[in-house]
Amino acid sequence: MQHRPSDWILILDYGSQYTQLIARRIRELNIYCEIHPFNKDLDAFRNQPPKGIIMSGGPSSVNDQGAPGLNEEIFDLKVPVLGICYGLQILAHSKIPGSVEQADHREFGRSDLIVDDSSDLLKEIPQESVVWMSHGDHIKKLPPEYEIIGHTDNARVAAVRHRKDQIFGVQFHPEVVHTVYGKQILKNFAYSICRLEGNWTARSFIESTIEEIRTRVGNDRVICGLSGGVDSTVVATLVHEAIGDQLQCIFVDNGLLRKNEFKNVLDLYEQDLHLPVKGIDASDRFLKNLKGVVDPEEKRVIIGNTFIEVFDEEVEGNNDFKFLAQGTLYPDVIESISFKGPSATIKSHHNVGGLPEEMNLALVEPVRELFKDEVRNVGRELGIPEHFIKRHPFPGPGLGIRIISDITQDKLDLLREVDDIFISELRKKDLYDDVWQALAVLLPVQSVGVMGDERTYEFTAGLRAVTSVDGMTADWAHLPHPFLAHVSNRIINEVRGINRVVYDISSKPPSTIEWE
Structure with a gap:
């Protein structure tokens, strides 16, 4: 499912270790955003274009052979653009190749920002406020269509603005906590420049998601695999709010749960949350399928496939079940697809990269675009007890990936x-x-x-x-x-x-x- 509101910001990832922090800071402003690889086909957003674009930093030099380039199509969208570190350098390099060069002294750490123009991006930013630098290259020659709006003792070009268009860039990282007024800079970009209002909240998410679930599911039924964790529980509660008795929850004992987990959590689902849940002991099947397997990626695939087998068998012969709901989160998606594409993933997740290519059930993933703390806020808004909301994350593959062997x-x-x-x-x-x-x-x-x-x-x-x-x-x-x-x-x-x-x-x- 895709819960993209009309007002949102697109973050293009150039491989920075801080890219996820950009998303966190934007969402803290109650503005929805998504991270996509720098080379994402922007036609995917034709029907619902973003209201602003942020280009992240990255580990490459713009002068490296094969370095990530600038997708000029972003300017066709006619929305404000903010380049951060590498994102700024690629703006300059695209206009004047060779304008970015290796600095005499690399700059990593705190620096004092001198504001030259406080009319828009740097509005309400005090003089000599601390910013966080992390770069080995610097802009030697700024394209004439840009002007400097901020500098430091070591960086002549620390913040820039296009003279005609709403295109901005900063050499430092406003998304990290070390940049003292970084959140204000991002707020200036999102609120004042992109003209967004910050109305994306847990309640608005719930209302739009429930409506989307009802529209998509119609009169069909949904089966939801509960893991005993917060994510799948929030999903089940959302779906139950949307379609009521059309939902059937399944809590599978895969033999990889914690001590007494199956009984204790099943009791909680039935007695506290009043979810329509059926417990299934499939531990023998999972352990049989996992026998002798050591590789963690293979474990994930086997566990994901076995879950689907159990769900498929549960609905076999019942044509009313058409959907499988599960608690995939945004970090699962991000870690499963790198900024260069799926070839360099950190690790697959059993509910992202570990599912079979062909399934008899279509997926419903209501919290796929949320971070963990956002899921917890949604859970609180839905009335899920606080002691359950605060449960630590527990991986879908369970103890299977905490045994570092067969x-x-x-x-x-x-x-x-x-x-x-x-x-x-x-x-x-x-x-x-x-x-x-x-x-x-x-x-x-x-x-x-x-x-x-x-x-x-x-x-x-x-x-x-x-x-x-x-x-x-x-x-x-x-x-x-x-x-x-x-x-x-x-x-x-x-x-x-x-x-x-x-x-x-x-x-x-x-x-x-x-x-x-």
């Missing part, structure tokens, strides 16, 4: 116990809500240990907890050392088969939150 019942049992101790202790010490996500992984490493007077040779468990806003970037959570020591002690003493515990202190990027 999957067996014994390994699943070990990991469930480790995970249960870690999560229960986080809740007990009031740390659960302080982290975005906490998880345990079972590593394919056995090591020597000593318990009592006996030698052991057992598995290693890895613990990971991160802080984040939307899952696109994350920092490892600095949990108290006494807490980690206590959790490690409990795991080693209580989980027979584990004799070593490690804590993951890597951030995203360069790592991902999940290990696979």
Whole structure:
């Protein structure tokens, strides 16, 4: 499904690590936006063109062979354009090849912006406010149709404006928190220059989405696969609001759930949320299909295909079911399709790249364009209990991608116990809500240990907890050392088969939150 309102901003991705932050900042202004590769065919938006375009930064130099180029068709849309870092440099390079060159000194970090013109893009930006630079090239010669509206001590061209058209560029990154007035700059672009009103809210999303679901589904029925997480639950609630008893939810025990998850979540769906749900135990089928599989991408495909098999069998012979609803999120989509196209994906997601090419059911994905925190806001607006809204993300492939080797019942049992101790202790010490996500992984490493007077040779468990806003970037959570020591002690003493515990202190990027 596509929930694009009439007023929206298109973000063209040139490969910057900050591209997702641009989207976050624009959406914080209650303005809808989408990220697409820089070479996206703009004919796709012919029926509903954006009201503004932002070109992201990127890791390339405009002078590199094969560097991403400028799609001149963006100017045919006659909407305001803002180039950020590489996005600015490609504007200059497209007019005067060679106008961008390697700087004598690379500029990474904070710099003070001197505002030369505060009439539009830099309106209400104080003099010498801090901006964040991250570039090795600089603009040596500015095309005559542009004028400088901001500079720094090290960058003569820090912000520019086209003399006739609404085309702007900045050499710094307004989307990062280090640029103190960055959000105001983006607000100036979106509100004052693009003339957007900022009326995209959780309530407006719900109202438009419900109407779209009703229109698309008609009198047919929808089957919704519930995972026990926030995303699929919000989807089910949205669809239920739209079509009522035409929805049938299925909660599948794939054998990869956490300890007691199947029963506890099924009770919550039935008793608290009053969703029409049927529980199916298909754990034997999933584990059989996954036997001996080590590669995480293969795991995802197998899990996705097996889910579809279960759903197809459930609706077999019932021609009323025509749709499958699922909780695909925007980060899933972004991570599955890189700025260069699908050839360089970070990882596929079982509900994006792991579904079979041919299915008997059409997909309904109401939150496909939302970040995690936006889904939670929608859930709150729908009246889903707060204790459920705050549940940590749990991947669709479940513990299958937290066992970093082949999957067996014994390994699943070990990991469930480790995970249960870690999560229960986080809740007990009031740390659960302080982290975005906490998880345990079972590593394919056995090591020597000593318990009592006996030698052991057992598995290693890895613990990971991160802080984040939307899952696109994350920092490892600095949990108290006494807490980690206590959790490690409990795991080693209580989980027979584990004799070593490690804590993951890597951030995203360069790592991902999940290990696979």
